Amino acid sequence: MNVWIAIAVTAAGCYLVKLAGLLVPAGALERPLVRRLSALLPVALLAALTAQQTFSSGSALVLDARAAGLAAAGAALLLRAPFLVVVAAAVAVTAGVRALGG
C-alpha cells in the first residue's frame, strides 16, 4: 500500500510541476536565483543518489562490485559512449566482479 501511495504522490507532483511550467506566465520563474537553483538542484540530487545507490546497503556504507561497475560507467562516459552503453558497461562489470567473488 505504501508503494502505491508513493507512486500516486510522485505521479501527481511530477505532472503538476510539468504543467505549471507550461501554464505560468513567462517571466514568473525567470528570476536569476530561481533559475540557478533549479539548474543546481538536479546536480545535488543526482550526485547524492549515485553515491548512495553505489556505496550503501540499507543504512550501511559498503564497498562492493557496484563500485567497479560505476567506475566502468564513468570510463564509458569519458569515452563519450551512448547512454545505453554506459548502463550496459556498469551492469556487465558489476556482474563480472560478482561472478569472480568480489
Added chain:
Amino acid sequence: MADDVAGRVAGRQTGPGAGQRPEPAAGPGHAARGAVIRDALGVGIAVGLSGFAFGVTAAGSGLSVAQACVLSLLVFTGASQFALVGALAAGGNPFTAAAGAFFLGTRNAFYGLRLSQLLALPKAVKPFAAHWVIDETTAVSLAQRDRSSARLGFTVTGLSLYVLWNATTLLGALGAEAIGDTAAWGLDAAGPAVFLALLAPMLKTATERAVAVLALVLGLGFLPVLPAGVPVLVAALAAPAVLYVKGRGERARSATDEGRTR
C-alpha cells in the same frame, strides 16, 4: 539548462552529423521535416529503450510489474522514477521517497517555460502536452529553428519515447521476474549508472562540481544516521549552500573593487 541538454542530447544521442542538418528554406521543407523526424526518433528510440533498465531496477527493488508500469505511464520522467524506486527499496517512507522524486522533477517546470514560448500551444492542448515535458523532448524542440519544426520534434520525440519507454518498462519488469536474482546479473548497478550518465554533462563549471561533491558527502555522511530517503533531501541543500557561499564571495569581491575605485 535546457540548452545544455539540447547540446548534449543532439550531440550524444544522435551521434555525429546531428549538427549538419540541411538548411531549412523559408519554412520547413520536406527534407527539413524528414531531418527533424530522424533526429527526434533517434533520441526517442535510444532513450526509450532504457526503460528496460528501469523495469528491471523496479522489479529488482521489490515493486510489482503493475507498479513499475504505472510509474512509467503516469510519472514519465526517468530520473524521478529511478529515485523513487531506489528510495522505496531502501525502506524510505512513501512521502520522503516521493519528495526526492518530486525535487528531481522540478527541472521540468523550467523546460515547460521555454517550451511554452517556443511551441505556443493552444490552451486545450497544454494539459496533454505537459506529460511529455522532459529532458529529451525539450532538447529536441530547442534544437529546431522554427515553431513548426519544434512542434514536430516535440511530438515525434514525445510519442516514440513514451511508447518505447512504457513497452520496455513492461519487458524489463517481466524479465527481472523471470531472471530472479537481478543482483547476480549486476542489474542493481543500472540505477546509479543512469544517474551518473545524467549527472556527467551537468558538471561543467566549478560551481556544479562543488555542489556535486558536497551533495555526495552529505548524502553518504547522513545515510547511516537519518531515516531512509531523508539523506538525499539533506544533500539537496548543497545547491542553495554553494550558491549562498558563491554569492557572498562575489559580493565581497565587488565590495573590495568598489573600495579600490574610491
